[in-house]
Amino acid sequence: MSRNALRNLPLFDDASHVAEDKEVLQLDENGLLHTLNQWKTLSALPALRAAIAEFSSQIRDPRHSLRLNGSGNKHVEFSWDYFLGELSQIAESLTLDRARYYVDRLVKGVSEVRTSKINDINLNRWKEYEDIYTDSLWLIDRRDASGAHSAGYWGNFIPQIPHQMMRRYTKRGEWVLDTFAGSGTTLIEGQRLGRNTIGIELQDRMVEQAKLLVSAESNRYGVTVDVVCGDSTAIDYQAALAQYGQESVQLVVMHPPYFDIIRFSDDPRDLSNASSVDAFLAMLSTVVDKAAQVLDRGRYLVMVVGDKYANGEWIPLGFHSMNEVMERGFSLKSIIVKNFEETSGKRNQKELWRYRALVGGFYIFKHEYILVFKKR
Numbered sequence: 001m002s003r004n005a006l007r008n009l010p011l012f013d014d015a016s017h018v019a020e021d022k023e024v025l026q027l028d029e030n031g032l033l034h035t036l037n038q039w040k041t042l043s044a045l046p047a048l049r050a051a052i053a054e055f056s057s058q059i060r061d062p063r064h065s066l067r068l069n070g071s072g073n074k075h076v077e078f079s080w081d082y083f084l085g086e087l088s089q090i091a092e093s094l095t096l097d098r099a100r101y102y103v104d105r106l107v108k109g110v111s112e113v114r115t116s117k118i119n120d121i122n123l124n125r126w127k128e129y130e131d132i133y134t135d136s137l138w139l140i141d142r143r144d145a146s147g148a149h150s151a152g153y154w155g156n157f158i159p160q161i162p163h164q165m166m167r168r169y170t171k172r173g174e175w176v177l178d179t180f181a182g183s184g185t186t187l188i189e190g191q192r193l194g195r196n197t198i199g200i201e202l203q204d205r206m207v208e209q210a211k212l213l214v215s216a217e218s219n220r221y222g223v224t225v226d227v228v229c230g231d232s233t234a235i236d237y238q239a240a241l242a243q244y245g246q247e248s249v250q251l252v253v254m255h256p257p258y259f260d261i262i263r264f265s266d267d268p269r270d271l272s273n274a275s276s277v278d279a280f281l282a283m284l285s286t287v288v289d290k291a292a293q294v295l296d297r298g299r300y301l302v303m304v305v306g307d308k309y310a311n312g313e314w315i316p317l318g319f320h321s322m323n324e325v326m327e328r329g330f331s332l333k334s335i336i337v338k339n340f341e342e343t344s345g346k347r348n349q350k351e352l353w354r355y356r357a358l359v360g361g362f363y364i365f366k367h368e369y370i371l372v373f374k375k376r
Ligand SMILES: C[S@@+](CC[C@H](N)C(=O)[O-])C[C@H]1O[C@@H](n2cnc3c(N)ncnc32)[C@H](O)[C@@H]1O
Pocket: 153, 155, 156, 157, 158, 179, 180, 181, 182, 183, 184, 185, 186, 200, 201, 202, 203, 206, 230, 231, 232, 233, 255, 256, 257, 258, 264, 265, 269, 270, 271, 272
């Protein structure tokens, strides 16, 4: 089955895939429902299989009456693979009852949208969302470098992280808060996906850069996307949101410094300048407390964090941070382990690290965590 997920247009929430979908099958919705309902009246499996075989071959003709070519009729979209897969499943059923069940399922997929309270995933067509990750191990070999995205800011995360999180945990038009906005990766994704997205970032120059990057892309859903320059341990979150007429958000994304692994600035308020691991965790906890106050109950907080190595010891920053969040009225939904993508590190540096690892009895970091929490 193709990785392209096809959806009814009004639900389609990933602009980048619209352009990629080359093999879209667009059908007249009423005409298709009529055909499916006719199949349900057939009283024998061979007759149903024959009808499906005939339909499957005829529908390939672009002049077929159900194929739409820009007409104004209400339409439904599928990937070819998905649609033909559904038809095969009906035809391969061993009993008429089972075949009718699959026809019914397809009818529902065409005519009804069923979503949960926290996202726009149409559960009646869940099979089509092949590009949404559900495994806890993410091995991603390439960062999304489309449009304004780039790896330019040392320490930024790959766009796939906010992309996946927003699609799983928000609906279009909802509000996302990123408490460590950096170069604006979450903001760019938010704008693309039609999520209002507010970032907080300490460094002026990064605020400017994030704004520039966001403005380089079109705002096709007309959402609010902005970065506030400030200290996320101290800022008044309610007042910051009030500027946009908002009282709360539906998703919080946090990608703090991994303590002092990368020093982002000389500012003492910067978490990467914390005086110790405990001081780092105290600052991070303050941000969690503050963000939690503006996050709606039952909604999600996502923290992306990695561990560090110092004085011959592995410091499990990820797990320490996780415990801090769990002590603050959140339940843990997932620990996702994500690989670090291959950096342009020089070969001799890699060899040096391998040598050090062999001598020092440790393993080289190749992963970070995406911790997913739900506010109780
Ligand atoms: C790991 S980076 C985030 C990168 C971001 N996800 C991106 O894709 O560009 C952490 C960011 O947190 C910012 N930061 C550190 N301490 C902060 C604080 N107290 N308030 C706001 N931002 C802070 C740093 O300047 C840095 O840009």
